[in-house]
Every structure is written in C-alpha cells, then in structure tokens.
Amino acid sequence: MTTTGQAHTDHQTGLTREQVAERVSRGEVNDVGERTSRSIGEIVRANVLTRFNAILGALFVLVMTTGSVADGLFGIILVLNSAIGITQEYLAKRKLDRLALLHAPTTRVVRDRRTTEVPTREVVLDDLIDLRAGDEVPADGVLLTSEGLELGEANLTGESDPVQHPAGDEIRSGTSVVAGSGRYHAKAVGRDAYVNRIAEEARRFTRTHSEIQASINTLLRYITWVIVVALPLQVWSQWTVVGDQGWQSVVLRSSAGVVGLVPEGLVLLTSVAFLLAAVQLTRDQVLVQQLPAVEGLARVDVVCLDKTGTLTVGEIALEDVRPVAGADVDEVRCALGALADDPNANGTLAAVGHAVDPPGWHRTATVPFNSQRKWSAACFDDHETWVLGAPEVLLSDGDPLRAEVADLARRGRRVVLLARSAEQLAGPELPADLTPAAVVTLTEQIRPDARETLAFFADEGVEIKIISGDNPETVAAVAREVGLDPGEPVDARGLSDDPEELREVLRRSVVFGRVTPEQKRAFVHALQADGHVVAMTGDGVNDALALKDADIGVAMGNGAQATKAVAELVLLDGRFAHLPKVLAEGRRVIGNVERVANLFVAKNAMSLVAILAAALASLPFPFLPRHLTLVSTLTIGTPALFLALGPNRQRYLPGFLARILRFAVPAGGIAGLAVIASYVLSGRGHGVPPGEFSARCEIARPGAALDLACVQPSTGATITLLVVFFWILVVLARPFRWWKVGLIAAMAVLAVLAFALPAANGFFGFHAPWTLVWQSLLTGLVGAVLIEVLHRWAGRSRPPRRPGADPAPA
Structure with a gap:
C-alpha cells in the first residue's frame, strides 16, 4: 500500500483514531487477504465440472427419459464422487484456516499516545510500532529508536545468527526480535511489505502432480474417444436389432453399453482412498x-x-561450561547466571539463562551485545567485571585456548568465552586485564x-x-x-x-x-x-x-x-518423524488404487468387446444398465472399496497406467467374449426364436408383463460375467487374508440371492432354469481359467517384492 499523505507522528504520539480510520478506508492496512486454499466456489466447480460427470450426467438424463428408474442407479455415483471431493477439500481448507486463526499474531502499536495490542493484519501505514523481545516484525520501516535491538532473520535469509540493528536501520517484515527493543513507523504494509512480495508468487494455488490422477485422466481421454466411436455404432446396431420395440429399448440397450465404458467407480474410489488417508494422517498431526x-x-x-x-528445533541450548586457568566452577556458573539475568538478553544469554539460575548479584553497569563488538559485559557490586563474547575477540593471538576453540567450532559447536577483569567498565571498551575463565559451548537442539x-x-x-x-x-x-x-x-x-x-x-x-x-x-x-x-x-x-x-x-x-x-x-x-507415516499411507493408496483400477478398466474393456461383437453379430446388447450395476456393485465397486483401504507396503514402481493396461485390457476382452458366447448359447437353447424377438421381447414398462423367455439370454450372460469377474477379483485380492476371503464370499452370496429371491430377480429381470445356470457357469469357468493364465503371464515382468509386502497389483 502506498501513502497518499504524510503521517504526523513521532516516536511518542503515534497515529490518532481518525488517522487510522482514514488509512483503513484507503486500504492501507496490513491484511493481504491471504488464501491458504481455493475458494469454496472454486472447489465446487473443480469437483463438479469434470469429464467424468459430463459423460455420466448425459447418460443418466437419457435413461431417465425412458421412465426406467431402475436402470438409472449409476447416477448415484455421479453425486457421491462430487460430494466426496468437495467435502475433503473444504474440510482441509477449514482446518488450515483454523490453524492460521489460532496462531494469528498481534502487534503493539502506539495510537493516541497509548500503547495497545492489535491483530497484525490491522496494522496501518505509518503506525508507530513498539518492538520488544519475542515480537514479530509486522511491516517494513526505519528504526526511530533502538536499545540493543537484535533481529532473527532466518525466515528471510536462513541465517540463524541474530543481527544487531541501531536506530536508522531499515528493518523488514518476516523477522523477529531476539533481544532489545525499539520503535519505528510502518512504511510498507500489506502486499508492499518485503515478506509479502517474496511470498506473493508462492501463495498462488497450484495442483500437486498425481500419477494416479494423471493416469485416470488419460484413461478418461481415451475412453472419451472410444465412446465417440462406439456410441454411433452401438445406437445403429441396437436400432437395427430392437428398433421395432421403440426408442426406449434402443436408448436402454445403447446406454448399457456406454455406461459400461465409463469407469464411474474408479474416480470415486480414488477420492475415497485419498480422503481416508488424509483423515488418518490428520489424527497423526499431519494436515x-x-x-x-x-x-x-x-x-x-x-x-x-x-x-x-x-x-533442529530452531533454538540453541547450553551444552557445556569448561573452566580454565584454575577458575572455580561455582563462581563461573554464578557469573554466567548474572550475565543472563538481563531483560534484553540476546539469544546466547537467553540459552544460558534457561540452564543456569541467576545468583542475585546487583548489576551496576552493562555493555549490551553488539554484532560489531561481538561481546557483552556487566559489572556487579562486590564482584568483578565479567565479559562474554567471541573467543577470537577476547583471546590474545598466541593463547593456546584458540586451538581448543577451533576444534569445537569444526565439530559444529557455537563457542563463546567467559572472561573476568578487576577493572570497572568505562564505556564500550574491553578492559585491559581480561583473564579467560571458561569456554562455553552451545549447540542447536537436535530433534x-x-x-x-x-x-x-x-x-x-x-x-x-x-x-x-x-x-x-x-x-x-x-x-x-x-x-x-x-x-x-x-x-x-x-x-x-x-x-x-x-x-x-x-x-x-x-x-x-x-x-x-x-x-x-x-x-x-x-x-x-x-x-x-x-x-x-x-x-x-x-x-x-x-x-x-x-x-x-x-x-x-x-x-x-x-x-x-x-x-x-x-x-x-x-515433528519431522511423521513423514514415514505419510510415506506408508502413500504406498497403501498407490498399491491399492492400482489393484482396484484393474477391476474398473477390465469392465470398460469388456463393454467395448461386447459392443463390437453385438454389432458384428447383429445381436441385442446382452445387458440392461441395471445388470451391469449389479455386476459392478458385487465384483467391482464394493470389493474395491475394501481393497482400497487394506494394508499394502509395496514400494512405489513407475508405470501405473502401463501395468493396468497390460492386465485389464486382455482380461476385459476375455470377459467380453465369454459374455457374447454365453448370450448366443443361451439364446439358442432358451429364450425365443430370433425372428420373434422384436414382437415378444419389448422391454416392459411399469405394470406391463414380459415373456420370461425373453430375459433368459441376458440372465445367462450375467451369470457368466459374474463368474469371470469374481475370478478377476480373486487374482487381484491375492495374497489372501481372512477379511478378503470373507468379503468375496459375502459378495458371492449376494449374487446368488439376486437370482434366488423372487423380489430381486423380478427387479433385475432374471429367469434362470437350471440347465441355463449350468451352461452359463461352465462358460464363465472357461473365462476364469483364461484369466488365471493371463494373471500369471502378466506377473512375470514385475520386480521381486519385499519380504512381508503385498505383491504389486496386476
């Protein structure tokens, strides 16, 4: 913010209330409107306006126009995926905003001759700021007064040593007061402050690169083009085969194929896996x-x-005190405690003060530490003068202590020398009779x-x-x-x-x-x-x-x-020690998402093969959307949710997308061919003659009856698809754990109930005589054997796994 008028303040008065209000009205305040994340509107748009939602949304609308609500169940995924993404990012935003509020700094300012504390974001241009030890410098300016003021500038320079600043020095925001005190006028606030200019570029929101999400986006791009090609073919083939049944039949049969091409649950499961990992890490104090x-x-x-x-924790600590030249250790520690008993102690004296108690000596004169002098000193009643400072300044050139000091410095210690003198201090000049009393070592506190x-x-x-x-x-x-x-x-x-x-x-x-x-x-x-x-x-x-x-x-x-x-x-x-937990969570997410991605992509490949085969053979598409919803829920969606949350310690291996395509595409191809074979065989041994299909097998509207023979080919194809996909699930769930076996068994029981319970088979439109069941199961088993062979072949090129770790997903 730049001023439009000259402030009328001095180092005692400060701004008046009216002057503060005037600057606030001009926007000359220290609030930069800092954003820790995207706005809520941006979060919503980013999670709603996606290619995934556009594809499923369009298909959902088409299916709903037919009046078949049961075939529109896949639309639930559309809402869930967006809701999860929005919720997670919003919760992360809230947590960080709360963290920022909890640690919001305050600043002492002089206004109307009174010193008061205000939130740092409410400091205005030309405010008279009062600095004391421990304060953060909130804005740029030039010091009016300085009483031994030292600033820690590590935030800006990375240098941990404090810097002395006399009156007239320019100081910058982002630094902190280590020792001393001072006053200055804020001459650059808000976005004009040095620290905010540095951080301006860094504050811009950027997306973290994710191989998983990039691979999924690549898949969606490919699938988009596949849909562009497959949709006209699917509509044309279904129009020629079931067009006599009405446009609703064409829409439902065509939509079933296209819905199968969209990995609707994959994006959702990826979001869930990331979300639950983030929640777990938040419990471990990682946001x-x-x-x-x-x-x-x-x-x-x-x-x-x-x-x-x-x-390190960013602070120095007293490590050792080594008396020299016969000095008494108790007297040395008392002298250190007396020197540290100073309200304007610098970082070194503050570290000494944390370790040594003050002896109660009465101070009569003080020379504060100065970065040019590199020493501080004090006189005390009934005691000698004591000096603490850099050894290279206090020791004579030939003093043998220099070698010891040099060795300690090479080992990373911060070394100061305690010396004594019988003379009284006469200004900022070293006494002539200095005698070394102790070598004092300090070290940074290692975490x-x-x-x-x-x-x-x-x-x-x-x-x-x-x-x-x-x-x-x-x-x-x-x-x-x-x-x-x-x-x-x-x-x-x-x-x-x-x-x-x-x-x-x-x-x-x-x-x-x-x-x-x-x-x-x-x-x-x-x-x-x-x-x-x-x-x-x-x-x-x-x-x-x-x-x-x-x-x-x-x-x-x-x-x-x-x-x-x-x-x-x-x-x-x-705590830096939390990072291994983050790495472990990352490995679990990568390994498990890769595992379940194979399930979804195999379904997409199966749908494409079935679309092409149905078009070439002039067959109705084997499924309605509700059939694929059942298969997806029992063999893909629900198992994937649990598999995505299970333990997995496999090390990261590049090539996420390539490994998925190597297994999932041929697996889906096997499933698609098995489905078409089962549909053809079921139609020959059961169902109705092809010439009567259009007349007898129009898709039932609410309340209408349907010849049960018409649904037998789709029933057989669904049984076959369930068998093949259950085996894909079995090979991807390895190595088995008790919970994985229980999960697969539970899904298999639900699949059986979908055919056995009258209400369920009525909802899904199933009719399965025993001869059809055994025929379809046998066809599915042939497909399962081919899946096992493929799995073993695809696993040959993978590197050996770590002992005790789950193998990389196929």
Missing part, C-alpha cells in the same frame, strides 16, 4: 492440503531438508526423532540433501549428529548459476550451507531436471518458493503462514 500429496510422498526419491526447524527418521529414509532408498542458510561446517556437524555422512560440505556462495554444474554438485554432495532462497529453488529445479521426485521441508518464508516448486512441499506447523499456504503437507506439531 493434507491436497489429496494427491499422500501419493506424491510415496514417489519421492530425494528429500531436501532445511536444517533449522526440521532437524530427538531426526536420526530414526533419516535412517528410515535411507533404508527406503530416499536420498537426503540438507540445505541451509547457516555455516556449512555447522550444518555438517548437525548432519553427523543425526547419523548422516556429510562428506565435504559445500558453501553455496561459491556455486555457479549454471544448471548443469549445479546438477553435478548435487549428485555428489549432501550438505549445503549459506544457501539463499533463490538457490534453494534452483536446487529443487536441478534435482527435478535430473529425473528426481523432490520433497522439500521448511518453516521460513525463505523456504516458500522452493516448497512451491518441489513435487511435495512439507511445512512445519509453527512456520511462517506463507510457507504453510503453499505446502501440500503441514506437520501441525512440527
């Missing part, structure tokens, strides 16, 4: 913002980690679960790249602590911008330090160009663009809002 992210992490072969906030998590990824063949804005040696030391071999750490400041050189460096190195936000993004691009599927974790705004461009972005729940907005996964409690 899935886009359904395909669950699948995506299972395909990842490189994980890029930002050290701060991922492997306790980091080592186990990284070991899991190593066992799974997933490469790790640690990318940080920190010192390369420090990053390498953290890598060693979590069990990685960092090799030779790389200082990114010396890297070339050439993509080929960058790819070569990434192939041979694991740890990278001093990496800029732009370089993080370039690293992701280079890895992708090398054929990798990349996941990126992070918590700061400096990670946002890299997270957006990665195949899977993983944000920490306590990270920057812009980062969470672009990530596909948010670890609500910030």
Whole structure:
C-alpha cells in the first residue's frame, strides 16, 4: 500500500483514531487477504465440472427419459464422487484456516499516545510500532529508536545468527526480535511489505502432480474417444436389432453399453482412498492440503531438508561450561547466571539463562551485545567485571585456548568465552586485564526423532540433501549428529548459476550451507531436471518458493503462514518423524488404487468387446444398465472399496497406467467374449426364436408383463460375467487374508440371492432354469481359467517384492 499523505507522528504520539480510520478506508492496512486454499466456489466447480460427470450426467438424463428408474442407479455415483471431493477439500481448507486463526499474531502499536495490542493484519501505514523481545516484525520501516535491538532473520535469509540493528536501520517484515527493543513507523504494509512480495508468487494455488490422477485422466481421454466411436455404432446396431420395440429399448440397450465404458467407480474410489488417508494422517498431526500429496510422498526419491526447524528445533541450548586457568566452577556458573539475568538478553544469554539460575548479584553497569563488538559485559557490586563474547575477540593471538576453540567450532559447536577483569567498565571498551575463565559451548537442539527418521529414509532408498542458510561446517556437524555422512560440505556462495554444474554438485554432495532462497529453488529445479521426485521441508518464508516448486512441499506447523499456504503437507506439531507415516499411507493408496483400477478398466474393456461383437453379430446388447450395476456393485465397486483401504507396503514402481493396461485390457476382452458366447448359447437353447424377438421381447414398462423367455439370454450372460469377474477379483485380492476371503464370499452370496429371491430377480429381470445356470457357469469357468493364465503371464515382468509386502497389483 502506498501513502497518499504524510503521517504526523513521532516516536511518542503515534497515529490518532481518525488517522487510522482514514488509512483503513484507503486500504492501507496490513491484511493481504491471504488464501491458504481455493475458494469454496472454486472447489465446487473443480469437483463438479469434470469429464467424468459430463459423460455420466448425459447418460443418466437419457435413461431417465425412458421412465426406467431402475436402470438409472449409476447416477448415484455421479453425486457421491462430487460430494466426496468437495467435502475433503473444504474440510482441509477449514482446518488450515483454523490453524492460521489460532496462531494469528498481534502487534503493539502506539495510537493516541497509548500503547495497545492489535491483530497484525490491522496494522496501518505509518503506525508507530513498539518492538520488544519475542515480537514479530509486522511491516517494513526505519528504526526511530533502538536499545540493543537484535533481529532473527532466518525466515528471510536462513541465517540463524541474530543481527544487531541501531536506530536508522531499515528493518523488514518476516523477522523477529531476539533481544532489545525499539520503535519505528510502518512504511510498507500489506502486499508492499518485503515478506509479502517474496511470498506473493508462492501463495498462488497450484495442483500437486498425481500419477494416479494423471493416469485416470488419460484413461478418461481415451475412453472419451472410444465412446465417440462406439456410441454411433452401438445406437445403429441396437436400432437395427430392437428398433421395432421403440426408442426406449434402443436408448436402454445403447446406454448399457456406454455406461459400461465409463469407469464411474474408479474416480470415486480414488477420492475415497485419498480422503481416508488424509483423515488418518490428520489424527497423526499431519494436515493434507491436497489429496494427491499422500501419493506424491510415496514417489519421492530425494528429500531436501532445511536444517533449522526440521532437524533442529530452531533454538540453541547450553551444552557445556569448561573452566580454565584454575577458575572455580561455582563462581563461573554464578557469573554466567548474572550475565543472563538481563531483560534484553540476546539469544546466547537467553540459552544460558534457561540452564543456569541467576545468583542475585546487583548489576551496576552493562555493555549490551553488539554484532560489531561481538561481546557483552556487566559489572556487579562486590564482584568483578565479567565479559562474554567471541573467543577470537577476547583471546590474545598466541593463547593456546584458540586451538581448543577451533576444534569445537569444526565439530559444529557455537563457542563463546567467559572472561573476568578487576577493572570497572568505562564505556564500550574491553578492559585491559581480561583473564579467560571458561569456554562455553552451545549447540542447536537436535530433534530427538531426526536420526530414526533419516535412517528410515535411507533404508527406503530416499536420498537426503540438507540445505541451509547457516555455516556449512555447522550444518555438517548437525548432519553427523543425526547419523548422516556429510562428506565435504559445500558453501553455496561459491556455486555457479549454471544448471548443469549445479546438477553435478548435487549428485555428489549432501550438505549445503549459506544457501539463499533463490538457490534453494534452483536446487529443487536441478534435482527435478535430473529425473528426481523432490520433497522439500521448511518453516521460513525463505523456504516458500522452493516448497512451491518441489513435487511435495512439507511445512512445519509453527512456520511462517506463507510457507504453510503453499505446502501440500503441514506437520501441525512440527515433528519431522511423521513423514514415514505419510510415506506408508502413500504406498497403501498407490498399491491399492492400482489393484482396484484393474477391476474398473477390465469392465470398460469388456463393454467395448461386447459392443463390437453385438454389432458384428447383429445381436441385442446382452445387458440392461441395471445388470451391469449389479455386476459392478458385487465384483467391482464394493470389493474395491475394501481393497482400497487394506494394508499394502509395496514400494512405489513407475508405470501405473502401463501395468493396468497390460492386465485389464486382455482380461476385459476375455470377459467380453465369454459374455457374447454365453448370450448366443443361451439364446439358442432358451429364450425365443430370433425372428420373434422384436414382437415378444419389448422391454416392459411399469405394470406391463414380459415373456420370461425373453430375459433368459441376458440372465445367462450375467451369470457368466459374474463368474469371470469374481475370478478377476480373486487374482487381484491375492495374497489372501481372512477379511478378503470373507468379503468375496459375502459378495458371492449376494449374487446368488439376486437370482434366488423372487423380489430381486423380478427387479433385475432374471429367469434362470437350471440347465441355463449350468451352461452359463461352465462358460464363465472357461473365462476364469483364461484369466488365471493371463494373471500369471502378466506377473512375470514385475520386480521381486519385499519380504512381508503385498505383491504389486496386476
């Protein structure tokens, strides 16, 4: 937002209520209207206006015009699929919005001479902002006053060391106050603020790539063209065969064939599998913002980690205090506690204060820490002057302690020196008689679960790249602590911008330090160009663009809002150890969706073969839509729902669509030929003579009677189709578990009841004399044997499975 008038404020008064209202009316506020997801309208449109819904919707309308409600049951799938997609995305949106509201920051501003707290989004241009330790900087501006103000700028630069800012310095939003205090006027708010300009591109909503969904979309494109060709052929062939029965018969017979070409349940089952995986992961404190992210992490072969906030908790801790030159350990700890007992303590002193209690010494003079001086000091009544700072500043050139300090630094420790002096402080000048008293080491707090998590990824063949804005040696030391071999750490400041050189460096190195936000993004691009599927974790705004461009972005729940907005996964409690659970869920989804996809595509192939065969032989299409609804429900839809939710630890293998087509298309072809054979045989031994079919076998309207002989060929074809598809289900359900056996048995019982119960066979239009039953069962068994042979042949080209894992679906 740019100002249209000069503010009349100073560092004491602040804006008046009227001035605030004027800026709000001009839109000069700090609210960027940030979106964590698509709007509700966009969600609805994306889930309703699909090719799948268009195909089934058109067929549903056609069937309903015939007055045969029973044959329009497939329309239920249309509504369910859209409802599930809308519900899942809306729930994810609500959860993230609630998370953002729960962590909504506040800012202290001076208005009408009074200091008050307001939501950060309500800060206006020219507001006088009061900063204290622990605050987030909400807008850009220039410091009016500074009392030892230090800002943590890791969110912007990745550098964990705080930066000192005196009065007159420009400060930027997205940073946080580590120590000290200060005041400044907000000169850039909202979209004009630096942090929001960086995040603007990252906030744009993008869809995660899903091999499953892309493959299904490819299938639907193919099927669309198949329907374009098959529909005229189906209508023409049915018109010539059953046209004398009226247009309703033509519509129903033609629609049955075309409905069979649409894998209506496949999209629904994919959505259900993703939805339930997302719900399960939410219970484990993982928010899935886009359904395909669950699948995506299972395909990842490189994980890029930002050290701060991922492997470490983002804070330093006191590790050890080593007295030197005969110093008393109790006196040293008292001196450290006294120095840390400072309301404006910097990060180092704050870490000391968490570990050492203050001794109650009375402070008489203080020199605050300064990044140029690199030391702080204080005088105390009845005690000496104590100084804490960088060893290279406080030690003389020949001091033997320098070697010890250098060794600790190489091992990734942050080292400071505690020194004493008998002189009183006289301004920001070091006393001349400094004597070393203790070497103090601090370390970043490693997440306790980091080592186990990284070991899991190593066992799974997933490469790790640690990318940080920190010192390369420090990053390498953290890598060693979590069990990685960092090799030779790389200082990114010396890297070339050439993509080929960058790819070569990434192939041979694991740890990278001093990496800029732009370089993080370039690293992701280079890895992708090398054929990798990349996941990126992070918590700061400096990670946002890299997270957006990665195949899977993983944000920490306590990270920057812009980062969470672009990530596909948010670890609500910030625990990196949840990622193995996400990977396991992804594998389950991929393996199980592939398993059930074979069922749906086999049905599509069967329908196409039946359409072509019926047209060539001048036969009525063997089924009505209700018959295919029965077969789909018992052998495909209901079993697929359970199979999609079962355990599956098979590793991801590329070629999802190719494997499906290799098995499902010939399996569907076998089923289609078996159906036509059964229909022809049933018509010869039962039913009515072909010449009388049109006169005697008009499809019954409500209340009308139908010659039972007319339905016998369709009954026989349905029995045969059930046998063949039950065997397809059997081979895809392997290896068997008790629940799989129970599922198949239950579906078989329901199939028998559909023929045995008078109400059921009346609804479906079945009539099955025993001779017809045995003939149809025998034809189906021939098809089942061919399915078994196909299954064994298709399984030869698959890689060996892991011990204890389910085999890859056919």
